[in-house]
Amino acid sequence: MKQRILTAIGFGALYIIFILIGSFPFALFIALIAAIAFMELCAMKKISPSSVPAIIGALFVVMFVLQASLFEFVKYLPLIRLSAIFIIIMLIYMVFSKNRFSFDQAAHIFLAAFYIGFSFYLFVQLRYSGLAEVFFVQILIWCTDSGAYFVGRKLGKRKLSPHISPNKSVEGAIGGVVIAAIAAIIIELIVPGSLFPSWGILLGISVVISVFGQLGDLVESAIKRYYGVKDSGNILPGHGGLLDRFDSLIFILPILFIFNVIG
Known part of the structure; x- marks a missing residue:
């Protein structure tokens, strides 16, 4: 630890x-x-x-x-x-x-x-x-991971995808989305100027980032399970490889591109 x-x-x-x-x-x-x-x-x-x-x-x-x-x-x-x-x-x-x-x-x-x-x-x-845009996406990913972990440990009962990642729960996934949405609201209140033109778009983007971020984590888990490896690498002691740390971000960015958030 x-x-x-x-x-x-x-x-x-x-x-x-x-x-x-x-x-x-x-x-x-x-x-x-x-x-x-x-x-x-x-x-x-x-x-x-x-x-x-x-x-x-x-x-x-x-x-x-x-x-x-x-x-x-x-x-x-x-x-x-x-x-x-x-x-x-x-x-x-x-x-x-x-x-x-x-x-x-x-x-x-x-x-x-x-x-x-x-x-x-x-x-x-x-x-x-812009700097605010990068931190918005990254903070929401971190909040999703933390929210899913702690809510899942406390309330998790139903398995989200047991054949790929048996420790993840539906309750944890929902908790991650909720925490990300709360974080998005706090960021919008703190950052001078509006990142998005309306609260609806803000919350919509936060849900997209949280949901697809968790899906990106499952995608990498599926890849690792297929190839029979626990971690993508060992460059980060205690954390595995860089792919393990950036799996959610890698998956989210093309989604944001599709939604025209990134031009």
């Missing part, structure tokens, strides 16, 4: 510092997190992080995330063109690997790279939109 707390304080402080700094240092920090999270997904599939496809995939993720930065040497490659180049490279490597690298592995790498790269790209975009 002590190690878990120290890790949370250390990494949490570093994470918040880079959020406050913003700009290119934040984009670079997030690109590094994204690359490591991608490598963790590769490792689940038994694809060595030091293999050529994994390294190329990590570079793709970094370039994808940095698309949101102000640096023209990365911006000149549109996302669709960058994705097309990556797919072609994977397929060509499959041909010349003499069946050591399969289409199944290529598909895994591309989906992992696109999912993680696109989500963290949106996170950098969100930071460029």
Whole structure:
């Protein structure tokens, strides 16, 4: 427990510092997190992080995330063109690997790279939109996790998804949504100016973030259960891997993009 707390304080402080700094240092920090999270997904599939496809995939993720930065040497490659180049490279490597690298592995790498790269790209975009927006999303994720945990421990009876995550309960999930909504109201009252044009939209977005954040956690649990691993990695002692810490955020950001909250 002590190690878990120290890790949370250390990494949490570093994470918040880079959020406050913003700009290119934040984009670079997030690109590094994204690359490591991608490598963790590769490792689940038994694809060595030091293999050529994994390294190329990590570079793709970094370039994808940095698309949101102000640096023209990365911006000149549109996302669709960058994705097309990556797919072609994977397929060509499959041909010349003499069946050591399969289409199944290529598909895994591309989906992992696109999912993680696109989500963290949106996170950098969100930071460029403003500091309040980033903290709004992140605080609601933290409040959802804490609310679901404590309400679930106190009142949890009905299993939410026992085949994937047996410790989560329906009562805990509802508690997470309620706590997130309360946190959203408090933030709106504290932050000068309105983050959203109406209270209805504010509460609607808070529910979306809370519900889909919990779903994102279940998605990663399903992935880990399929590959038979407890944690995505061990880079954070007591917490597992970076994918374990950012699973909700990674899933939420594309949802907010779909709802046009992130442009």
